[in-house]
Amino acid sequence: MFILFVGLLTLSCLPRSVLGSDDERDARLYRVDITLPPKEGRDETADIMQIKATVEGLTDIKVLFSFKEVGNPKVLLVLDVEKACSWPQLTTFLSRKGYEVKTTPVYYCSDYARELGVNMTRDMYASSLKDDEDLLFGRQIFHVKDLTTAEFDEKMKQMFVREKVILEAGQRGACFRTLASLPVELINFSPISPSRVDAMGEILHGPEIYDVELTRMQNLAHYSQGCQG
Template sequence: MLLFVFGLITLSVLGTKGDKDALLYRVDISLPPVEGRDETADILSIKKTVKGLTGVDVLFSFKELGNPKIVLVLDVEKACSWPQLTGYLSSQGYVFSVEALYHCSDYAQELGVNIPKDMWATSFGDEELIIDVNTFPVKELSTLEYNNQMKWKFERDMDILNSGQKGACFRTLAGFPVQLMYFAPVNSSGIDAIEEFVHAAGNLVSEITQIQNLEYYTGQC
């Protein structure tokens, strides 16, 4: 996944007016190792600060399991809302990166597959969760073959959602290769099913990261 230095991309990303969801972003926040740092206190402070931002709707917030890293999906109403977040993160010395997103339902619609947005989850409970980032290399595929591959992927997603599996999905705004980012609750059998699906899909690279819902994070065992 491409990681961008926030200060270099703010103007170009926030200036993308053509896409209807151009103000959706993934923000990764890492806490570099510092002597005496209270990791739990820092994460709880970020959690509280982000919830209090004006003009920024927190769609999802997670913490990577075993790592001092937070993953946010934000809906930003106006570009001028950003300094609230960036000023705070910079003042604390955190390392952060930003990636523009749009909803998978919008991309699927472009391909002729109708996945209503209300089929995707808008929240998760205190359960085992993963981020599954799927990258689809172009290789020797024609445009038609590539689009058909993506259509098949979303048709498969429909089957999974109709079976009762919860999940949320976003596409990175970059053009190609297409990269889809899924959030979903999963157990060991679920991970096995994902791996089986990845092998069946063939032209797909999957990167799975275990996460927990930041809403329920307390730092206590």
């Protein structure tokens, strides 16, 4: 279960010349999914609160976002590992608790959009979301299928053109791309609202073949109760 974590720890401890320059910060962004498996006598609220306290106490790891899935014992983090060999603060705690953990390298959607030729900056997306907001987590997987690379890239480009217009109109949200070639996987977080649902329907006219998974989340900083309405 922690083989991937060991690999990341090894990578983070390599010399800077191997990892790349300080400008290549996207290589140190990670999505971390933590699931609390069923266990007799488990106090889910206490465990989630302990994860929250541990995350808040990390050094040399910047927590960009931290969420709790509503109705399920799952935590999702987006981390910027700012200093080499800083993983053990988190991994030692998680392994000792016996949680199920999946770690995925990611990078900013705005960087991906620029690769496609869309002039987007990182500050167009939200760097934080309010603690007390109802949040929507979206996972989108776009398949190439019968499209050529050029056709696929053009459809993704036009999707980000529409996204840019919506963001410039005031819609808030955060977006990251999984660091893998294909299929293209995007994850995004935004406040739940009728306008956001409508916006997602408008944006998702990218490549015709795609999967969408939506989950209600709450900001981990706001988590305090075991039972959520």
